[in-house]
Amino acid sequence: MICATPRSGSTLLCEGLRGTGIAGRPEEHFQMLQETGRPRRPGDYFQRSNDPDVWVLLDDPGFRDVFGEERRPANEPTWMEVWGVSRFEELLDRVVAEATTPNGVFGTKIMWAYFRDFVRLARRSRRAHGASPCEVPGAVFPNLRRYVWIRRRDTVRQAVSLWRALQTWRWRQDADDDPGERGERLRFSFAAIDHLRLRIDEHNAAWQRFFRRCGADPVEVVYEDLVRDYEGTIVRVVDEVGIPAPEGVRVLRPRMKRQSDGLSEEWVRRYAEIRGAVSAGGER
Numbered sequence: 001m002i003c004a005t006p007r008s009g010s011t012l013l014c015e016g017l018r019g020t021g022i023a024g025r026p027e028e029h030f031q032m033l034q035e036t037g038r039p040r041r042p043g044d045y046f047q048r049s050n051d052p053d054v055w056v057l058l059d060d061p062g063f064r065d066v067f068g069e070e071r072r073p074a075n076e077p078t079w080m081e082v083w084g085v086s087r088f089e090e091l092l093d094r095v096v097a098e099a100t101t102p103n104g105v106f107g108t109k110i111m112w113a114y115f116r117d118f119v120r121l122a123r124r125s126r127r128a129h130g131a132s133p134c135e136v137p138g139a140v141f142p143n144l145r146r147y148v149w150i151r152r153r154d155t156v157r158q159a160v161s162l163w164r165a166l167q168t169w170r171w172r173q174d175a176d177d178d179p180g181e182r183g184e185r186l187r188f189s190f191a192a193i194d195h196l197r198l199r200i201d202e203h204n205a206a207w208q209r210f211f212r213r214c215g216a217d218p219v220e221v222v223y224e225d226l227v228r229d230y231e232g233t234i235v236r237v238v239d240e241v242g243i244p245a246p247e248g249v250r251v252l253r254p255r256m257k258r259q260s261d262g263l264s265e266e267w268v269r270r271y272a273e274i275r276g277a278v279s280a281g282g283e284r
C-alpha cells in the first residue's frame, strides 16, 4: 500500500512498480470521500482554511470555472458507480482482482486526505468490522507486508504543482502528449499555495504518526531521489517490500514527463519572496 500526498511523485512510483510486472498494479483506487462517495473537488482541497484570502478566492466569480460546478458537476457518478459496484466489499474484490500481478502481489495508492474516509468505510464493512484504524489496511488487503511512504522534500514545489493541477485539471503528462495549457490563464495565489503547502506538511506528519502509532516501518521513497535514480529506487522498493525477483527486477523507462516548467519556477520564486516579506513582518 503506497501512502502519498498529492503531487509527491506517486504516479511515477506506481508506474515504475507496475512496469516490473511483479509488484502489483498500483493506482489511486479508493479516492472517494465518505460523505459524497466522489473524489475530491477542487474546493475540497481548501476546506478548513484559516486564511481569509483563501475564502475570498473560493468566492471569486473569476474562479468559478476552477472551483465551481463546471469542473465537477454534482451529478457526476459516484466512485462506486464508476466501478459498477454497490457495496464496499465488492469494490475491494474488484480492486484486488485488477491490481494483483500473476505472482500474487497487490498494489494500491492512498492519499492521507481521504485515508480517514477509507478507514471509516472499511470499518462499516464486514471485512474490517471492529478493527482498529491500525488494523484496517491489514484486514482488507491480503497479507499486507509493508507500507511504502512517498514524500517530496521540497513541499513548496509540491504545493505549486498542486495549485497548477487544480487549475488545469491535468494530473499527468506523457512523453507524446500535447502539453496543452501552458500558463496563459493560470493565476498565481500566495494564499492558495501556502494553504496547500501547510496541508501537505500536515498530511506527511499524519502518515508518520500513523506508522509510529501502528508500529509500522514503511519503505520510504523521496521524490527527488526517485527522479535522480529511478531504476535504483524501484529495485530497492521491490526488494524492501520483500517481493521475490528470481530473474532480477525489470524497470521500464517512464512514460510520464515532468510537468513543472519555467512558470512553476517563477511561482516558487514569488512565493518565497512573499513568504520572506511576511516573516519579516511585512505585507503580502
Ligand SMILES: Nc1ncnc2c1ncn2[C@@H]1O[C@H](COP(=O)(O)OS(=O)(=O)O)[C@@H](OP(=O)(O)O)[C@H]1O
Residues within 6 Å of the ligand: 004, 005, 006, 007, 008, 009, 010, 011, 012, 157, 158, 161, 162, 171, 172, 227, 254, 256, 257, 258, 259, 260, 261
Ligand atoms: N518522469 C518524471 N520526472 C520528474 N518528475 C515527474 C516525472 N513524472 C511525473 N513527475 C512529477 O510528479 C509530480 C506529480 O506527482 P503525483 O503523481 O503524486 O501527482 S497526483 O496527485 O497523483 O496527480 C509532478 O510534479 P511537478 O513537475 O512539480 O508538477 C510531475 O511532473
Ligand SMILES: OC[C@H]1O[C@H](O[C@H]2O[C@H](CO)[C@@H](O)[C@H](O)[C@H]2O)[C@H](O)[C@@H](O)[C@@H]1O
Residues within 6 Å of the ligand: 006, 010, 011, 027, 028, 029, 031, 039, 040, 171, 172
Ligand atoms: O495521473 C495522476 C493521477 O491522476 C488521477 O488522480 C488525480 O486526478 C483526480 C481527478 O480526476 C484527483 O481527484 C486526484 O486527487 C488526483 O491525484 C488518478 O486517479 C491517479 O491514479 C493518478 O495518480
